[in-house]
Amino acid sequence: MSRGEALETGPATVAPAAAATTPAAAAREDAEVRATRGAFGRLLRSELRLVLGRRRTQLLVLLLALVPVLVGTIVRATVDSAFSGQGPGFIERVSGNGLFLVVTALFLCLPLLLPLGVSIAAADAVAGEASAGTLRYLLVVPVGRGRLLAAKAIAALTLVVVAIALVTAAALVTGWVYFGYGDLDLLSGQSVSAAAGFARMLGVAGYVALSLTGLLAVGLFFSTLTEVPIGVIAATVVVSILSNVLDSLPQVEAIHPFLLSHHWFDFAEFLRAEVSWSLLGQGLLVQLAWVAVFGSLAWARFTTADITS
């Protein structure tokens, strides 16, 4: 039985242990399991309210969503100037087709801003709660440590998904208003309809969100190690930068396929006529491995840690 399982309230009554095997007892256990599920939903909703309701977080997400608005506005303003079509990534295609603003915005956010957002979400989840001293009060309520960590991981992931969704939405709206949508010219030269292009952009956003799960797990593990949230943010951002640096060094080519960020920019697959699902699958598999390893570490640490804050 897990620590957090729902229990009957009030003084326990005494009955032979064998009673647990009777149908009535089994039915009650079923009811308890159901109650536990309901209770986890309640815990998760409360956690989501806290995470999504935090002013600082809302402001950060809003700033992130301003990136496509800003880029779109700059492209629009310089469309007839000498700078037209210059810049990183897919920016030269934006003025021709507003849909490209989605890839452009995510391309610009992926190296630093999104990892920073992931780090903040991870830092707030456990270390933030420890530094505020609220962790000890949650645990003596009581709530099972594994359950609490699971709820916090889901809430942090939700925050990341919401942030990416808002960036995508802001890019779609800005792109449509400034440049309109048209048939999407793929990297390989062919083109697909605007509707298919729209769907591909959603694919890009979804892949980027899933690509960040490994880093989130790393951040959550760091978060269970300390009660200093800013330390977690710094360490997690450093991990993502380090991963990008290593990925750019041919000397360590052997480890490239296992790096957190190696497959991050494979979202460009969605812009090819033949999307290489195996490549995208590899990218997601790498994320899954990082989530498994660091999720387990976070769980092992958090379920045994002394809470002294």
Add this chain to the structure above:
Amino acid sequence: MTPTATRPDGALDGGAVGAPVVRSEGLTKRFRNGQVAVDGIDLEVPRGAVYGFLGPNGSGKTTTIRMLLGLVQATAGRAWLLGEPMPDGGARVLPRVGALVEGPAFQPYLSGRANLERLDAVDASAPRRTSARRIGDALERVGLAAAARKPYRQYSLGMKQRLGLAAALLRPRELLVLDEPTNGLDPQGTREVRHLVRELAGEGATILVSSHLLSEIDQVCTHVGVMRQGRLLVQGPRDALGTADAAQVVVTTEPGSLAQARETFARLGLEETAVDGEVVAARLGAVALADVAPALVAAGVPVLGLEIRRPTLEDLFVELTGQGFDVSG
């Protein structure tokens, strides 16, 4: 496992009559830096007691409480709450335990009420249906109803402490563990906390209340345990500790009668008689208090004042340790 199971040692669950509500055996905590914060203590808090858990700053009270509640793992020894072993029995037993640990802590940007809603939502065994009412009652009880919608960060220290108490009272509790509940409160707030403790005890709850201020606790507790440098120096019923024969009788009289009063005391069998200004003091010992005044009157000593002084916990502590109640490393 169902809640109807028996304990591994064969004893019945939970509320067996007479079983201590809090118990520990050789409970020890050595932190990773080598500091032994708690050093093999055997606590025993009987049902219905108001147990004053006393000791200077740094003597290991909070660490003990953290171990009892399952926040910190003991290096050695065992602990039970309401008959359940901790920390393994936490899910079963903690819903019946309200706790304040090392001061209140809440989300600063949520209101007092939203903070309590959060704690209640986390509680898998709390009936959701009654949540709003229970939260309202708890806020009412600590006098925070009017400020319930204010963000926590705007609360004064006293209001924060009250919200901490409200959180401990969200559900009916059999045991309340209150770590320094009067910290940071003004004298009025301290009195209110004492009143609340008495009230809760009156309703049948057992209360473990820690303090580094002996005088704040002296007046409410039925039992005391005194910590010093991680060790439990002494514990037991309050009255048994401040033993009756340690009480002093002090008589105020006219300067000319001091010697006579002193002789009378000696004749009665009082010990450690001392004259100080216009008063004569002596240890009461086994002498009945009722005999003192008549004897003085019979000897012609004008009794201007007669007072009985029981040793305070402070006196007791000094007696036990030969030292003052100072911070220990």
